[in-house]
Amino acid sequence: MLLSGPADFDRVDAVRASADALLVGAGTIRADNPRLLVGSPERRAVRLAEGRPEHPLKVTVTATGDLDPGARFWHTGGDKLVYTTDRGAARAARLLGGAADVVPLGPDLDWRALLGHLHDERGVGRLMVEGGGSVHTQLLRQGLADELQLVVAPLIVGDPRAPRLFGPGRYQEGRLRLVETRRIEDVVLMRYEPTAPGTGPLPTAADRHWLRTACELAALCPPSETAFSVGAVVVAADGTELARGHSREGDDPVVHAEEAALAKIDAADPRLPGATVYSSLEPCARRASRPAPCAELILRAGVRRVVTAWREPDTFVPGADGTGVLVRAGAEVVVLPAYEALAKAPNRHLLG
Numbered sequence: 001m002l003l004s005g006p007a008d009f010d011r012v013d014a015v016r017a018s019a020d021a022l023l024v025g026a027g028t029i030r031a032d033n034p035r036l037l038v039g040s041p042e043r044r045a046v047r048l049a050e051g052r053p054e055h056p057l058k059v060t061v062t063a064t065g066d067l068d069p070g071a072r073f074w075h076t077g078g079d080k081l082v083y084t085t086d087r088g089a090a091r092a093a094r095l096l097g098g099a100a101d102v103v104p105l106g107p108d109l110d111w112r113a114l115l116g117h118l119h120d121e122r123g124v125g126r127l128m129v130e131g132g133g134s135v136h137t138q139l140l141r142q143g144l145a146d147e148l149q150l151v152v153a154p155l156i157v158g159d160p161r162a163p164r165l166f167g168p169g170r171y172q173e174g175r176l177r178l179v180e181t182r183r184i185e186d187v188v189l190m191r192y193e194p195t196a197p198g199t200g201p202l203p204t205a206a207d208r209h210w211l212r213t214a215c216e217l218a219a220l221c222p223p224s225e226t227a228f229s230v231g232a233v234v235v236a237a238d239g240t241e242l243a244r245g246h247s248r249e250g251d252d253p254v255v256h257a258e259e260a261a262l263a264k265i266d267a268a269d270p271r272l273p274g275a276t277v278y279s280s281l282e283p284c285a286r287r288a289s290r291p292a293p294c295a296e297l298i299l300r301a302g303v304r305r306v307v308t309a310w311r312e313p314d315t316f317v318p319g320a321d322g323t324g325v326l327v328r329a330g331a332e333v334v335v336l337p338a339y340e341a342l343a344k345a346p347n348r349h350l351l352g
């Protein structure tokens, strides 16, 4: 059953053309026998002119390795990659006979390992996942999707066996952020981003979103030769932003970002213990300008999770270790070095 019309298929084609890799589960290859290509010659030409392959890398996942070597997936487009388990690898390699690279990821397929391998070994920065339900379910439940594009078609499907977009399970608390709605002929596209922070040491897509926001806030800081420019956001477990702040905001020439953000929240707010503080620079451990450093303020507020981009250098306080202060008090600190350059950008003049 075709749910979309020509204009929406063309939109999908454009999204495909923007991706480095396209992924579907083995169930979708079996059910739909997709080619998974960029259809537009103009878009393919642009990719080539940019020095990219004509078609994105095609990726599938399988535990059993039970893949039909006659499927169109293997005989169209450019490179193909199969992620599988140790158990499925031999079968997939035997069935496909060189039509795809087969990568076993251990006894079970770990999605973070898969995404890490795609990024590190195949240079994939943007992955488009086109189903099916079991794959969507895992990526959404594990907080690994940066964006969800949902298209609603004016069709009512009564068959209880019809495939579902998502299966049962526990998803992020709270609401996704609606970033766009677009009418496309008679269907409507809705784009959402996850908002709820992760809950442990492993970063989620929402963690990356909020940390980027904190890094961007640092650009608002009045310039200084004697202090870093830092941005911070405090986000409740359900993805509600509780407050944000940046260094030297308002009329306070010495206020720190985390301090400014926390000051805007009622200390009795019951959401604080489940909240995450995102800070472009790790919270300070010692400071001359105020009695309590930010690591201490965070602990006093009851917050137990901090995500940061950049460990504090020795520029102003030698051996500052806000992360150590937080961790010793039982808080979780997640450092995402991928955002370090962004966090440093407004501080370049201080770093020599």
Ligand SMILES: NC(=O)c1ccc[n+]([C@@H]2O[C@H](COP(=O)([O-])OP(=O)(O)OC[C@H]3O[C@@H](n4cnc5c(N)ncnc54)[C@H](OP(=O)(O)O)[C@@H]3O)[C@@H](O)[C@H]2O)c1
Residues within 6 Å of the ligand: 003, 024, 025, 026, 027, 028, 029, 031, 032, 061, 062, 063, 064, 065, 066, 084, 085, 108, 109, 130, 131, 132, 133, 134, 135, 136, 138, 163
């Ligand atoms: N409307 C749309 O736009 C759209 C798009 C795509 C798909 N669909 C529909 O979705 C349905 C297919 O969805 P589906 O949920 O049945 O299948 P699927 O998600 O495409 O693929 C499921 C298969 O992927 C492999 N897999 C998934 N997670 C894995 C993991 N963690 N480790 C190892 N292997 C894993 C397994 O393959 P093995 O069984 O080989 O081990 C599993 O059976 C079809 O009816 C299709 O038409 C619709």
